[in-house]
Amino acid sequence: MIDFGYSLTASSRISLDNIDQKKIKKITAIEPDFLKCMACGSCAASCSAGNFTKVNLRMVILLLNRGLDKEAVSLIEGCMLCGKCTLVCPRGINTRNLIGNILKIYKEV
Amino acid sequence: MNKQVLVIGGGPAGLETAGQLENLGYKVYIVEKSDKLGGHLLKWDRLFPDSISAAETLQKLLEPVVHITTFLGCEVVSVNKTGGHFYVQLSNEATLSVSSIVVTAGFSLFSAEKKEEYGYNIYNRVVTSADIESYFKTKSDDRIQNPKSIGFVHCVGSRDEKACNKQCSKVCCITAVKQACEMKELYPEADVYCFYMDLRMYGRGYEDLYLEAQSQYGIRFIRGRVSEVAEDETGRLVIKAEDTLSSKPLKITLDLLVLMVGMVKNSDNEKLSSLLNTRLGDDGFFQCANPILRSTEGESEGIFFAGASTGPKTLPESINEAKASALAIHGYLSKQK
Amino acid sequence: MIVNGKQKIWSEYQKDIPDDHYFYVRSCIRQNFFPASEKIFLDIVQNKLGLDFFETEHHTTCGGIAYHSDTIPMETLMTIVARQFALMTEAGYKNYVASCITSFGIYTEILETWRHFPELEAKVRENLWTVTKREFNKPEYLAHASDVIYKLRNQIASASVNKLVNKETGEPLRVVDHIGCHYSKMFPSKGVGGAEYPYVLTGMIEAWGGEIIDYPERRHCCGFGFRQYLVKANRGYSLSNTHKKFESMKPFKPDMIITNCPGCPYFLDRWQYVISEMEGKTYGENSQGIPVFTYEEVAGLVLGYDPWDLGLQIHQTGVEPLLDKMGIVYNKADKYKL
Numbered sequence: 001m002i003d004f005g006y007s008l009t010a011s012s013r014i015s016l017d018n019i020d021q022k023k024i025k026k027i028t029a030i031e032p033d034f035l036k037c038m039a040c041g042s043c044a045a046s047c048s049a050g051n052f053t054k055v056n057l058r059m060v061i062l063l064l065n066r067g068l069d070k071e072a073v074s075l076i077e078g079c080m081l082c083g084k085c086t087l088v089c090p091r092g093i094n095t096r097n098l099i100g101n102i103l104k105i106y107k108e109v
Numbered sequence: 110m111n112k113q114v115l116v117i118g119g120g121p122a123g124l125e126t127a128g129q130l131e132n133l134g135y136k137v138y139i140v141e142k143s144d145k146l147g148g149h150l151l152k153w154d155r156l157f158p159d160s161i162s163a164a165e166t167l168q169k170l171l172e173p174v175v176h177i178t179t180f181l182g183c184e185v186v187s188v189n190k191t192g193g194h195f196y197v198q199l200s201n202e203a204t205l206s207v208s209s210i211v212v213t214a215g216f217s218l219f220s221a222e223k224k225e226e227y228g229y230n231i232y233n234r235v236v237t238s239a240d241i242e243s244y245f246k247t248k249s250d251d252r253i254q255n256p257k258s259i260g261f262v263h264c265v266g267s268r269d270e271k272a273c274n275k276q277c278s279k280v281c282c283i284t285a286v287k288q289a290c291e292m293k294e295l296y297p298e299a300d301v302y303c304f305y306m307d308l309r310m311y312g313r314g315y316e317d318l319y320l321e322a323q324s325q326y327g328i329r330f331i332r333g334r335v336s337e338v339a340e341d342e343t344g345r346l347v348i349k350a351e352d353t354l355s356s357k358p359l360k361i362t363l364d365l366l367v368l369m370v371g372m373v374k375n376s377d378n379e380k381l382s383s384l385l386n387t388r389l390g391d392d393g394f395f396q397c398a399n400p401i402l403r404s405t406e407g408e409s410e411g412i413f414f415a416g417a418s419t420g421p422k423t424l425p426e427s428i429n430e431a432k433a434s435a436l437a438i439h440g441y442l443s444k445q446k
Numbered sequence: 447m448i449v450n451g452k453q454k455i456w457s458e459y460q461k462d463i464p465d466d467h468y469f470y471v472r473s474c475i476r477q478n479f480f481p482a483s484e485k486i487f488l489d490i491v492q493n494k495l496g497l498d499f500f501e502t503e504h505h506t507t508c509g510g511i512a513y514h515s516d517t518i519p520m521e522t523l524m525t526i527v528a529r530q531f532a533l534m535t536e537a538g539y540k541n542y543v544a545s546c547i548t549s550f551g552i553y554t555e556i557l558e559t560w561r562h563f564p565e566l567e568a569k570v571r572e573n574l575w576t577v578t579k580r581e582f583n584k585p586e587y588l589a590h591a592s593d594v595i596y597k598l599r600n601q602i603a604s605a606s607v608n609k610l611v612n613k614e615t616g617e618p619l620r621v622v623d624h625i626g627c628h629y630s631k632m633f634p635s636k637g638v639g640g641a642e643y644p645y646v647l648t649g650m651i652e653a654w655g656g657e658i659i660d661y662p663e664r665r666h667c668c669g670f671g672f673r674q675y676l677v678k679a680n681r682g683y684s685l686s687n688t689h690k691k692f693e694s695m696k697p698f699k700p701d702m703i704i705t706n707c708p709g710c711p712y713f714l715d716r717w718q719y720v721i722s723e724m725e726g727k728t729y730g731e732n733s734q735g736i737p738v739f740t741y742e743e744v745a746g747l748v749l750g751y752d753p754w755d756l757g758l759q760i761h762q763t764g765v766e767p768l769l770d771k772m773g774i775v776y777n778k779a780d781k782y783k784l
Contacts, residue, residue: 014359340447
């Protein structure tokens, strides 16, 4: 192929049309409160790991809903399971349970 | 006590005010520019947040006014104030002499065609929230054919300088959540999305409805504006939106798009305000004497308000204002000779 | 699609376009990209329709290409434009027509700026006087050449020998219209049809027998962007925009593309080759590419000019399949003859 000196840039647009629903259904079945998240950010604000790493549960839930599973897993791996997010979640989601199960379902071994 | 009051506008606020005033012993006239009483309430199916039937509510509002003199298909043509009396001429040549006037002329729905980028009346599958209520009542709309994916766009024509309407229309967020749940009930297999800027769930029971929408109905809420709507080769709608929480543009193909149209001023508010010598605010709605203590009283003597004529309101607020207005009128007229 | 919905919007965005007596300014680069386009425009309006279109060899670039590439400041741009207006005033004209869409955007933007900031206009008048001892009047009407062809489309249709119809099947040709960004996106009221559903090219196509396709990325920029294209490292960004448009129009199976900007047809035409090298995919029927035309070239084809007199041999995406589809007779051997 000719080297033009430039190449096509991939679009960063998220398409909601072809998100694989299987894993989302699995996580929702184990932790139905997953649906209740209103992206308020209380979890991320209180996160112990969040001060030093990119761990951010609000972002993880959003990414999973957008079908960006790999990025989601990389953001949650640093979680220390300290439980502060569970304490503050205004919707009463059991976030520790959620995190553990996200890793179980989404993390590729 | 045979003082006379004119109620301009036969919607829910006007009906409640008229009923209350008649109860207090006054002679009431209702003038309504369309050919039916009931205002916008005639169009709705179920009311938020508890799904109370709109038709039944309207029925209860119409009962007390059966014997009240009503002028349908009429408008106010001229108003002459002398002393404590208003001499009003209507478009059907009738003249009334009243001691007080209540403006319950309500609001207009934003014409969704003005937001050209959303393609209302251009693309078949774009409808408004008013069309959806009508669909629930009649169960038939050519544009709605077994949709597998439905989107709701909040703030159409509200909070929008380009549409010349800076105000928030108050009721659209809760209506969107309500209609999203109702559509999901009709089409349980459909994916339903709400594109919002803010979710204004201020009232009692609203936050519960939002929670129910998420956990029970699986409605997905996406924070960000829809920028463009287009059709793909099969006639389905391709929506472009901004996903503000992930800072990325978003695309989705839908079978139906519902535009939540806002409450805007009536186009004849200006004419009415000059006839009655009472001010309009910058947003084109009527101005009251004091927004905290006298929100149903006008700045000029003898003029009163109730309902959405002074700004976007929910139905229970309009009904409460109607009762308050009737009481204020009663206080005013009792002091007159 | 509900057609009268679009027609309602078009009727709200009607523009006053004078019939005659125009001062015509050419584009810097169009003669290189699409030779004969401007010549055909003048031939149609001056010779075929006998109108008064004046052009002078003393006019310069409008400065738009330099301005949008961040090489000259706004004040310089305004002074260059002021000189153009001075030439128009000296020639005794009040109607100004530009061949290039970026020029049209520049002129509209400057006239609007002067309307809001009259002190800037006064300063520019002073600049112009100091540098050239010229004075100017602002044009009464500013049009783009595609507006003029749009106004004359029915006359062109009555004088036409070919229609935008597939000769074999009798079906109207499926045409994609691409409007230059500077036409109506900046000032929707200055473009025929507004910004969302521009009508200037649609009107021409409909008058000449074709069918317009509405596809999701219709309003998307072609990616020219001046700065994006001129710097080699950014060219991929330009390319990706055009790629997005082609991917979106592909399922609608268009026969041809019509545009009204100098840069856009250049890109839509040339990038098809680059995409086919990079992705191994060629668009269009039989993978022969989708031919891209300027509106003057389409007007010329419809009026029966010889394709090689219209400069179509310069197009990278071959136009012969479309000419055959339209049933236009041409001599293959004459293609590159002078």
